[in-house]
Each structure stands twice: as structure tokens, then as C-alpha cells.
Amino acid sequence: MRTLTILIVLVLIAAGVGLYVVFSGSYDVTAIHPHGSLVAWAAGTAVDNSVRRHAKGITVPPLGSTAQIATGFLHYNEMCVTCHGAPGILHSEIGEGLYPPPPDLQEAIKDWTPAELFWIMKTGFKDTGMPAFGSTHSDQELWAMTAFALRLPTMSPGQYDSLRVAAGLPKTEGGDDDKSEAMPEHHEGNY
Numbered sequence: 001m002r003t004l005t006i007l008i009v010l011v012l013i014a015a016g017v018g019l020y021v022v023f024s025g026s027y028d029v030t031a032i033h034p035h036g037s038l039v040a041w042a043a044g045t046a047v048d049n050s051v052r053r054h055a056k057g058i059t060v061p062p063l064g065s066t067a068q069i070a071t072g073f074l075h076y077n078e079m080c081v082t083c084h085g086a087p088g089i090l091h092s093e094i095g096e097g098l099y100p101p102p103p104d105l106q107e108a109i110k111d112w113t114p115a116e117l118f119w120i121m122k123t124g125f126k127d128t129g130m131p132a133f134g135s136t137h138s139d140q141e142l143w144a145m146t147a148f149a150l151r152l153p154t155m156s157p158g159q160y161d162s163l164r165v166a167a168g169l170p171k172t173e174g175g176d177d178d179k180s181e182a183m184p185e186h187h188e189g190n191y
Helices: 003-022 037-055 064-077 093-097 105-111 114-123 139-154 159-166
Strands: none
Touching: 037 093, 064 139, 064 159, 105 139, 114 139
16 A cells, blocks of 8 residues: 555656646757757657557558659659758758758668658658648659658769759759769669
8 A cells, every 4th residue: 555655646746747847838848959868769769669650551662763753853852952951952041940950861761661751751740840741742742752762872962963954953052063973773672
């Protein structure tokens, strides 16, 4: 009985501290100060586990056709570069001011499977600035974005610029002048 009483008291104290933090405004929610290590760990772990759980069972279609990559590039260039940057392109001031900071997708893509990337793009993340593109894009468009994103880790600035030029867009200021660079080959499981 004594153990149960102690447990109840501890739960009430924890609830009281939680309510104090919520109602007092003492927790810093600004985008200029990072979360403490415990909150950052809890949020990161929740994201990783949620993505993996919800992406299970998603059937990945064939990815990597030239048309699919071109479509994915157009959507990425229009909507993602601002926050995530691209080969040879830094993210914008908007991306700089977000917290948590948007990942550099040339590196972060390697941590996710195609199904997980698709799910992330489709559903977004709460309180991060990552929108849910599923309400504005078809699954076919989202798979094209996924196919393009899978190319980012091996794509050079010149290859990205070649896609810009092929789409009728101006070259970036920092891109290579060599347009002869071929797009990297994509092999299933090479992400």
C-alpha cells in the first residue's frame, strides 16, 4: 500500500510540474533556442519510429524512369529547395530560420527507405515546417518526388543544373559549367 501511495504522489507531482510548464509559459518555444537534449531525443525517436511504423506495407512502384525523375525534379525545385537546398544550392533564409532545422537531404535521404520517404512527403511532420504534400499532390507525383530525392546523395551541382536547363529554368549561380555529366544511375537499395 505504501508503494502505491508513493507512486500516486509521484504521478501527481509530475502532472503538477507539467501543468505548471504548460500554463506558466516558462518553456521556451521559440525557433531560436533548441530543445533540451531530453525533448530533442524524445521527438527524434518518436519521428523515427512513427515513420517506420506507418510506412510498413506501402508498396513501392518502379522508380527511376527519366520522365519520373524530371517530374520529381520540377516538384522538388519548386517546393523543397527553399528549406532543404539542393546540390550546389544552400537553403534559403526561410530554411535557415526553421527549428528544428530542415535536414540536408543529400545526407538525410540515406536514412530512409523509398516507402518512408513517400510517407514523409505525403503526410509531413507536425510543428516542423514540413508540409503534408498528400493534400496537394497525387501519389504518382509523390513517387516521382521520391524517385528524384533518392538521386540526391550522388548528384553533383552540375547534374542538378542540367535538370534545371532541361526544364527551361536558368542555371544556378553556383552550378558546374559541365553539362556533360550524366545523371547517377539508381539501383534499388542504393539510397
